[in-house]
Amino acid sequence: MTPRFIKSATQASDVPQDRPAVVLVGRSNVGKSSLVNSLAGMKSLSHVSGTPGKTRLINVFDLEPSYYLIDLPGYGFARRSVQDRRVFEDLIYEFLQHRAQVKLVCVVVDARHGALELDQEMIQFLHVEGIPFIMVLNKIDKLKKQELSRIQAKLAEEFPNLSIIEHSAETGEGKGRLLEQMRDAAKR
Ligand SMILES: Nc1nc2c(ncn2[C@@H]2O[C@H](COP(=O)(O)OP(=O)(O)OP(=O)(O)O)[C@@H](O)[C@H]2O)c(=O)[nH]1
Numbered sequence: 001m002t003p004r005f006i007k008s009a010t011q012a013s014d015v016p017q018d019r020p021a022v023v024l025v026g027r028s029n030v031g032k033s034s035l036v037n038s039l040a041g042m043k044s045l046s047h048v049s050g051t052p053g054k055t056r057l058i059n060v061f062d063l064e065p066s067y068y069l070i071d072l073p074g075y076g077f078a079r080r081s082v083q084d085r086r087v088f089e090d091l092i093y094e095f096l097q098h099r100a101q102v103k104l105v106c107v108v109v110d111a112r113h114g115a116l117e118l119d120q121e122m123i124q125f126l127h128v129e130g131i132p133f134i135m136v137l138n139k140i141d142k143l144k145k146q147e148l149s150r151i152q153a154k155l156a157e158e159f160p161n162l163s164i165i166e167h168s169a170e171t172g173e174g175k176g177r178l179l180e181q182m183r184d185a186a187k188r
């Protein structure tokens with residue numbers, strides 16, 4: 001089946017609920033939309049931008065029949081006003097909190113930076129809410145092997161029980177493992 005874009009929703013209640021959901025969250029510009037394209041094996045299913053703050057809506061994709069893949073706006077985009085940032089953060093948290101169909105959240109981080117403060121907050125929230133989550137260490141093509149090992153060790157120490165998947169939208173590395181985890185989560 002060809003992956004397809006289903007819809008952009010402005011609020012949580014507009015997201016279709018007839019399938020389990022796998023959700024991408026993370027700071028603005030870490031590569032969530034690129035990840036959708038990478039997983040779909042398509043260049044422009046989701047809009048990617050060099051300018052942070054590109055995704056402003058809840059975007060719903062159909063990559064595989066057993067779940068919807070949901071791309072949320074990024075948090076922490078510095079050039080947004082505080083007010084605007086809060087609107088996005090509320091949208092993200094509200095969506096996650098009221099959705100029984102969310103089977104897995106992928107917290108996407110930039111491999112060069114690891115988990116920053118807002119990521120820690122997100123992880124804490126998911127933990128408290130009991131929502132299953134993994135971390136996607138993205139843009140690994142930007143790191144030398146040694147730097148990658150260093151950040152992996154740091155993350156393993158910070159989050160001992162967290163499953164972390166390395167990924168690059170440039171090389172496609174990690175794509176298969178990630179799709180497998182999504183498929184498995186959708187069955188639970
Ligand atoms: N080298 C490299 N660049 C990447 C990778 N993933 C994303 N990028 C680049 O990072 C920038 C941001 O990518 P997006 O996919 O738009 O990021 P996003 O997380 O969806 O951003 P928001 O929509 O603002 O939340 C773009 O210039 C991408 O080409 C990757 O794995 N490797």
Ligand SMILES: [Mg+2]
Pocket residue numbers: 032033034047048054055074
């Ligand atoms: Mg985006």
